Amino acid sequence: MYNRASCDPDGKPWDADRKQVWWSESAQSWVGNDVPDFKADSPPKEHMGPFIMNAEGVGRIFGPLAAFADGPFPEHYEPFESPVQNPLHPKQSNNPVVKKLKSPFDKLGTTADGFDVICTTYRLTEHYHYWTKNNPVNVELIPEAFIEIPVELADKLGVKGGEKIKLTSACSFYIAKAFVTKRIKPMTIDGKQVFQIGLPIHQGYRGIQEDRARNARTIANRLTPTVVDPNAFTPEFKGFLVKIEKA
Amino acid sequence: MSQATLQIVKISGHAGTVPGAGVERGEQVCKLVDTTTCIGCKACEVACLEWNGYQFSDTTFDNTYQTMPQTAWNYWNLIKCNEHEREDGTLQLLMRKDQCMHCADPGCLAACPADGAIVQYANGIVDFQQQNCIGCGYCVSGCPFDIPKFNPATKKMFKCTLCADRVTVGLEPACIKACPTGCLHFGAKEDMKVIAEDRAQQLREHFDFKDAGVYDPAGVGGTGVIYVLHDVKNPEAYGGLPRDPHVPWVVRIWKGPAKWLGNLAMLGGILGVTLHYLRFGPKEVGPERHKGEQP
Structure with missing residues (x-):
């Protein structure tokens, strides 16, 4: 919360016991126990609101339509790379206002082209984003890149845990050891068996294991499509399609 | 710590009483490990490594989240990860912090022949004193949890000290301090129970855990590390936690009756030789020489 909101419109703290900032008439400035997170010499009579990121200076319960690229109601859209059409409205399966890039790398895969396995990316509790690949102890905990695949898919491919597999998306490819697990179960969608696999991000490019040539330099996000959410600008890295084979 | 004999209650391979015991x-x-709230972040492994000053060692991915198959001489704290299918078909990823259990009746101490290499303090901590260790590895055969590990470079045994150095000065063990979920607790055994x-x-x-319970095995007199398990009837599922651990009977016999029988046999031998000498006198060497020998 912005600390201006801890004061009433006259610049006096709402709670005398827990003061953060207040207006000082003598100093003609906001002073207090905290650094004012707004214009410090703006007197209360100017009515500068605490929510400095909104034009009106106050908080919003409902956002105006103009503030969002889509909305105002919650909606479900399928990812751009999805094995199914959106069951709610198949004619408009995915979000029409996302930002798509148009470079030669920005290709999307479809099941018709053989990209039939759903892949998702995530981080592990042992890691902090990509940084910890330069920390020896974190590298010891998770020494190598791996791809989590269901037992059923491993049987189909004839792959054992620890053997290398290759993922190919419409953009690129990625090779790592298979982690055969019961934790990811195959799904039945539209009467068809669909496999989901998990791809932790962390390894690749440069780090302790990469510099010793124990891990490949390729990164997980070579595979993911750059399709960007129109409001939060979050790329669609959590659901995309790949082919999977023995490496 | 090894000199603080007033805090020691048991000493390995020691003849006679323990000086100052009972003062x-x-x-x-006691450490309490609530396996039901562990998220497998391995912060305890890192804290253990850093507090005890051990360096990075190479590991290999082995189709598991577990850092390495077993604890090592320089890696005393290991989260054992196991995928466990329950009878109703649901799956659990069981994670158990594996380390020395600090048994009230320690099998390692019973098996150890080196005077003062393993001691038990009045607060229950079982600690190895490497300066007295002879590296024989008998403690391994005494331990039902497969904990003591051999350092081939120094030829000494190592294991978790329950951070005896920290606990002595009023700090909790490093692993407890590092735990982000509060699944690790530390305090008096009675309170932890x-x-x-x-x-x-x-x-x-x-x-939905009808068989949830506390693992504090009576076979080793209770332990200084106790677990809350989802299913206390199946401790083996948690990376081979023994259902009913005991100090092996071989060690018990070897360090009990066999030791006294051995001593008796030795005394009997000396007695026999003495009696033989008294009855028949010393063995005389004859004057005859073998062929080809010079006079």
């Missing part, structure tokens, strides 16, 4: 009568300390039983009861009554 300190503090609470027994109360917390553990409360949690097990909560799991039985409010969650």
Whole structure:
């Protein structure tokens, strides 16, 4: 919360016991126990609101339509790379206002082209984003890149845990050891068996294991499509399609 | 620590009484590991490594989240990860912090022949004193949890000290301090048992864990590390936690009756030789020489 909101419109703290900032008439400035997170010499009579990121200076319960690229109601859209059409409205399966890039790398895969396995990316509790690949102890905990695949898919491919597999998306490819697990179960969608696999991000490019040539330099996000959410600008890295084979 | 004999209650391979034993009568300390709230972040492994000053060692991915197959001489704290299918078809990823259990009746100490290489403090911590260790590895055969590990470079045995150095000066063990979920607790054994039983009861009554319980095996006199398990009837599922651990009977016989029988046999031998000497006198060497020998 912005600390201006801890004061009433006259610049006096709402709670005398827990003061953060207040207006000082003598100093003609906001002073207090905290650094004012707004214009410090703006007197209360100017009515500068605490929510400095909104034009009106106050908080919003409902956002105006103009503030969002889509909305105002919650909606479900399928990812751009999805094995199914959106069951709610198949004619408009995915979000029409996302930002798509148009470079030669920005290709999307479809099941018709053989990209039939759903892949998702995530981080592990042992890691902090990509940084910890330069920390020896974190590298010891998770020494190598791996791809989590269901037992059923491993049987189909004839792959054992620890053997290398290759993922190919419409953009690129990625090779790592298979982690055969019961934790990811195959799904039945539209009467068809669909496999989901998990791809932790962390390894690749440069780090302790990469510099010793124990891990490949390729990164997980070579595979993911750059399709960007129109409001939060979050790329669609959590659901995309790949082919999977023995490496 | 090794000189603080007033805090020591048991000494390995030691003839006679333990000097000063019984002077300190503090609470027994205990780690409580609630396996139901572990998220497998391995912060305890990192804390253990850093506090004890061990360096990075190479590991290999082995189709598991587990850092390495077993604890090592320089890696005393290991989260054992196991995918466990329950009878109703649901899956659990069981994670158990594996380390020295600090048994009240330590098998390692019973098996150890080196005077003072393993001691038990009044607060229950079982600690290896490497300056007295002869590296024979008998402690391995005495341990039902497969914990003591051999350092081939120094030829000494190592294991978790329950951070005896920290506990002595009033700090909790490093692993406890690092735990982000509060699944690790540390305190007096009596208090930890109360917390553990409360949690097990909560799991039985409010969650789908009808057999939740506390692992504090009586076969080794209770342990200084106790677990809350989802299913206390199946401790083996948690990376081979023994159902009913005991100090092996071989060690018991070897360090008990066999030791006295051995001593008796030795005394008997000396007695026999003496009697033989008294009855027949010394063995004389004859004057005859073998062929080809010079006079």
